[in-house]
Amino acid sequence: METCVIVANNARARIFVSHNIYKHLSEQEDFVHSEARLSNRELASDAAGKSRDPHGSYDPATSPTAHEAESFALLLTRRLKELHNERHFEQLILIAPPAFLGLLRKNLRKPLDKLIQRSIDKDLTTAGIEELLDYLRD
Numbered sequence: 001m002e003t004c005v006i007v008a009n010n011a012r013a014r015i016f017v018s019h020n021i022y023k024h025l026s027e028q029e030d031f032v033h034s035e036a037r038l039s040n041r042e043l044a045s046d047a048a049g050k051s052r053d054p055h056g057s058y059d060p061a062t063s064p065t066a067h068e069a070e071s072f073a074l075l076l077t078r079r080l081k082e083l084h085n086e087r088h089f090e091q092l093i094l095i096a097p098p099a100f101l102g103l104l105r106k107n108l109r110k111p112l113d114k115l116i117q118r119s120i121d122k123d124l125t126t127a128g129i130e131e132l133l134d135y136l137r138d
Helices: 064-085 100-105 129-137
Strands: 003-008 012-016 026-032 091-095 116-120
Touching: 003 064, 003 100, 003 129, 012 064, 026 064, 064 100, 091 100, 091 129, 100 116
Parallel strands: 003 091, 091 116
Antiparallel strands: 003 012, 012 026
């Protein structure tokens, strides 16, 4: 049975596929989301708009960096949907820091959400394949 392992954070994602995730991983794709490394000030194109509120200007409900993280999570879940539609995997393992793991889970739609075999809440985007295999074996 083919398993897809996605190792991600808000700035990078790596997608692996394997028939035996305890012995071998093959990296299929590597995504870099450089916007995630920018500050809120660099991402915001304009100053916040003015309102009639005497306490100051209007602040958006979501910060630009949080919006970028959500956009990247959505892009990744769409890619996973494409891979699943092409019949590249039957099981899914998510590895990401807790906040980004939540974004991935939030954006996974049926039937992908039912394929999640396991989640690991840790940032392993810079880990080598052997280190990833060690985490998967535990």
